[in-house]
Amino acid sequence: MKDQFLGTSCTTILVGKKASYDGSTIVARTEDSGNGSFEAKKFIVVKPEDQVKHYVSKISKVAIDLPDKALRYTATPNAVQDEGIWGEAGINSENVAMSATETITTNERVLGADPMVAGGIGEEDLLTIVLPYIHSAKEGVQHLGALLEKYGTYERNGIAFSDVNDIWFLETIGGHHWLAQRVPDDHYVTVPNQLGIQDVDFDDPDNFMYSDDLPKFIEDNHLNLSLDGKVNSRLTFGSHADIDHHYNTPRAWFIQKFLTPNIDQEPMSDNIPFAQKPFRKITIEDVKYVLSSHYQDTPYDPYGTTGTEAQKHLFRPIGINRTSELSVLQIRPDQPEGNRAVQWLAYGSMAFNTLIPFYTNVEDTPDYVKNTTARVSSENFYWANRIIAALADPHYHDVVADLERYQELTLSLGHENLLDADKAAVNKTGQALTDALAAANNEISDAVKKETEDLLDKVLFTVSNLMTNKFARSDN
Numbered sequence: 001m002k003d004q005f006l007g008t009s010c011t012t013i014l015v016g017k018k019a020s021y022d023g024s025t026i027v028a029r030t031e032d033s034g035n036g037s038f039e040a041k042k043f044i045v046v047k048p049e050d051q052v053k054h055y056v057s058k059i060s061k062v063a064i065d066l067p068d069k070a071l072r073y074t075a076t077p078n079a080v081q082d083e084g085i086w087g088e089a090g091i092n093s094e095n096v097a098m099s100a101t102e103t104i105t106t107n108e109r110v111l112g113a114d115p116m117v118a119g120g121i122g123e124e125d126l127l128t129i130v131l132p133y134i135h136s137a138k139e140g141v142q143h144l145g146a147l148l149e150k151y152g153t154y155e156r157n158g159i160a161f162s163d164v165n166d167i168w169f170l171e172t173i174g175g176h177h178w179l180a181q182r183v184p185d186d187h188y189v190t191v192p193n194q195l196g197i198q199d200v201d202f203d204d205p206d207n208f209m210y211s212d213d214l215p216k217f218i219e220d221n222h223l224n225l226s227l228d229g230k231v232n233s234r235l236t237f238g239s240h241a242d243i244d245h246h247y248n249t250p251r252a253w254f255i256q257k258f259l260t261p262n263i264d265q266e267p268m269s270d271n272i273p274f275a276q277k278p279f280r281k282i283t284i285e286d287v288k289y290v291l292s293s294h295y296q297d298t299p300y301d302p303y304g305t306t307g308t309e310a311q312k313h314l315f316r317p318i319g320i321n322r323t324s325e326l327s328v329l330q331i332r333p334d335q336p337e338g339n340r341a342v343q344w345l346a347y348g349s350m351a352f353n354t355l356i357p358f359y360t361n362v363e364d365t366p367d368y369v370k371n372t373t374a375r376v377s378s379e380n381f382y383w384a385n386r387i388i389a390a391l392a393d394p395h396y397h398d399v400v401a402d403l404e405r406y407q408e409l410t411l412s413l414g415h416e417n418l419l420d421a422d423k424a425a426v427n428k429t430g431q432a433l434t435d436a437l438a439a440a441n442n443e444i445s446d447a448v449k450k451e452t453e454d455l456l457d458k459v460l461f462t463v464s465n466l467m468t469n470k471f472a473r474s475d476n
Helices: 108-113 123-133 137-151 214-220 233-237 249-259 284-291 381-425 430-464
Strands: 011-015 025-032 044-046 054-056 063-065 073-075 089-091 097-103 157-162 167-173 177-182 188-191 208-210 323-331 341-347 356-359
Touching (some): 011 167, 011 284, 025 097, 025 157, 054 123, 073 123, 089 123, 089 323, 089 341, 097 123, 123 137, 137 167, 137 208, 167 233, 177 214, 188 249, 249 284, 284 323, 341 381, 356 430, 381 430
Antiparallel strands (some): 011 025, 025 323, 073 089, 157 167, 167 177
16 A cells, blocks of 8 residues: 555655746656555556546545546556556646646644545546546646545645646645645746645636635634735645654755755755745756755765764655656647657666656557566566665665766767657658657667666676675685
8 A cells, every 4th residue: 555554755846837948847756655665667658448437446446437538648557556556647648747646744623624535536546537638737627626526535645737838736635625826937846745835816816726615614614824814825734743844844955955056944944935946947857866865965865974873864865765656747848749748757766767758649658668567577677776776775885976877878868869859750740750759769768778787787796796795715
């Protein structure tokens, strides 16, 4: 079982189009398994004819009849689906992206007024029952909001939707209520397992959407804690727990420290902003770096040499050992609709892996990222990354140079592949375009497979020479 029973996980960053390096909207989230568990993942395309019509949740048993017409979409479901699909992140054929979910927190007053619904919907279900049926980010909020009001939810989640123009972030409030904010174009947003939205304007439909009775719900249950009468969602609906200062807020602190270094904040602060302006435009590599964070160049780095042992283990890293996958969902305005959407994919602990860019306007994905099973094998990207991370972690400083070279090379290959494929896609439409994009996906998958196998070989050689039972005749 996952987050709703094993504690909160995942870290989200959302980048508005005027804050990104190329005008893209960027939605990124590490999907982290609950403490003590590791969920193997795969990357697939779900065609309309393969979309389920009558959906039944494994966890809550909720049954939902889905619309007849579905869009094709990508997803990163569990490789072993005995606990459900857990589709998590994808982009549909209308170039609308969805990331579900960021586990968030709330407070006892909210839960008393609107309790969780044991037979409702949750993270297991959301991508499958929403993404195939929406044509814009705003429609995604409306569609999911209606489902939350009808079926309720058994957990607390934040869900991101994006298209070429907008990013919306929806947060669930109690069992049936919800609130969503549009990400300002020139800002980025950080969500580290806490309810994040702050100041709310119920009279601004361009930037806020919410369940119909939310203002009355706040008033009736005396939820607004602001002295000036304005509604601050984080104060009204969120938590204020000691564990937040160790598990949650330091992650937002580090991301904002890197992307907006001129600000002065503390890692345990309760006032780290939901939305922040960067000091320069944000790249894919920046997203990868901050979501791989283990608090580099601070006393809190578990691989560092400056902090005490207590400091090194004071805060939960972003690039934690139990990350299942990262999807960076990029909708690019400078490309035609047919090759506009890219899903960058990483598996495993973020400090030890790389991202691969995949076009989503395709009918299938490469075997290397698709054919994950419960069987451990270096022949697929998920297990190769898990093996490398486990070998490298105890000997981080001995292998970090190899890791850095691998990450730089593979990310460079990814950008090169996109540039070449975009040029090759000019004047192509229909099946010819789809085939060209699929060929580009296979090419970059093969290239990264080669480099990953080479990295595994190097890491294995290095750590084998560092085994405890090593001995040479010259040692005595």
